[in-house]
Amino acid sequence: MKVTLRIQRYNPERDSEPYYQEFIVEAGDDKERILDLLHQVKWKYDGTLTFRRSCAHGVCGSDGLRINGRNRLACSTLLRDVNYKKPIVIEPLPSIPIIKDLVVDMSDFYKKYEAVKPYLVNKSPAPEHERIQSNEDAEMLFESAKCILCGCCTTSCPSSWSDENYIGPAALLKAYRFVFDTRDEAADERLDIVDTPDGIWRCHTIFNCVEACPKDINLTWHISQLKKRVAEREM
Amino acid sequence: MAYQPKPPDGWLKTNLKYNKHKGSWAWILHRITGLGLTAYIYVHIYALTTLTQGEQAFDNEMKLFTTPVFKVLEWLLFSLVLYHAFNGVRIVLVDWADGAKYHKKLLTVVYGLGVVLFIGMGVLMFREPIANMFASLR
Ligand code: HEM
Ligand code: SF4
Ligand code: SF4
Ligand code: FES
DSSP: OEEEEEEEEOOTTTOSSOEEEEEEEEOSSTTOBHHHHHHHIIIIIOTTOOOOOSSSSSSSOOOEEEETTEEEEGGGOBGGGSOOSSOEEEEOOTTSOEEETTEEOOHHHHHHHHHTOOSOOOOSOOOSSOOOOOHHHHHHHHHHHTOOOOOTTGGGOHHHHHOTTOOOHHHHHHHHHHHTOTTOSOHHHHHHHHSSTTTGGGOOOOOHHHHHOTTOOOHHHHHHHHHHHHHHHHO | OOOOOBOOOOHHHHHHHSOOOHHHHHHHHHHHHHHHHHHHHHHHHHHHGGGGGOHHHHHHHHHHHTSHHHHHHHHHHHHHHHHHHHHHHHHHHHHHSSGGGSHHHHHHHHHHHHHHHHHHHHHHHHHHHHHHHHHHHO
16 A cells, blocks of 8 residues: 655755655555654655664664654654555654754764663672672662663653753653662662752653653653652651 | 745644543643633632622522522532532642552542532432422322
């Protein structure tokens, strides 16, 4: 069957504003992935179309795009997940700078991720084998550790759109990942970093991030745990 | 040659363009009703200034507020209070309980309670005048 892709294009050497271009592609059935259709455009019709992808299987987090109005991974979105009777609109992630076509500048996203110290801090000498953790303690981290840093959440967040300094749900999720890790010793430092008007308190529980996350992570719940931990610290 | 990345759209345009789901509508309504109630407080205080202009002025104004138009406005004001108060409790449950795990169910409860109490209040406020209207028709 024939499917129309309506793709946002922008070439910094030539265009002053992004514009849309339609391509008609051939899809085997409704289990075809959006990423494969983008490949078809690039390989058969227009080699200049630029987008990121590497694993093609929902692991690397590089093909976060806005597809039919909401953020998701092109490799994890099937035709039947969207309305393909009408042109499928494919745009770069919103609210961050566009480098070319569907490729966006993620530097700010990574800077905020680094700000929460996304690594284990433990000053005691390393034991001979691993630092032991109980199953229950590890389970508290499973959901937050699934994050692939695709940026779908933070760029879908209305608080991020209106406050460019808001650290954003992805970085807050990472803060949770280590604050609630029983082996970690830097919880207080991280809580100081997120306990600011541009940190957890900028989250207005809108749940756009949860809708967008391709790994089904309930970011708002994790942010609420940080809010509670910060409040408990004050009492 | 290095090229500057294209800066993103502003917050308003991004809000308008991005898909809305239950949670986003809940937030938009909460902000609208919050700002509406704040605006109402100013109107309310301004209306009370007739108290400084003597008994007659105040009584005249109170009579104005019993006219049908103001009754309906009052009823609509009540809808803002209902939504903002119940959704406010929902937000508190999301932040301080595990509400983030069942926020859509909570929203159904907010809308349900809101509609029932809104209609209930409508019945209380307008039962008599409507009954009187029909009585006078007969
Ligand atoms: C039962 C009473 C009320 C409850 C439970 C309540 C609850 C809340 C909560 C939890 C928020 C934070 C929302 C967020 O994080 O985005 C909020 C915001 C707000 N409230 Fe209320 N509120 C109540 C009454 C009022 C009244 C009477 C007014 C106006 C006079 C008002 C005006 C506002 C405004 C302007 C905001 C900011 C809107 C926003 O952040 O989106 N609220 N309310
Ligand atoms: S729940 Fe919080 S972090 Fe997630 S989109 Fe809403 S405001 Fe942003
Ligand atoms: S939390 Fe989900 S949406 Fe956000 S960066 Fe991680 S995987 Fe992507
Ligand atoms: S290409 Fe790696 S997540 Fe989609």
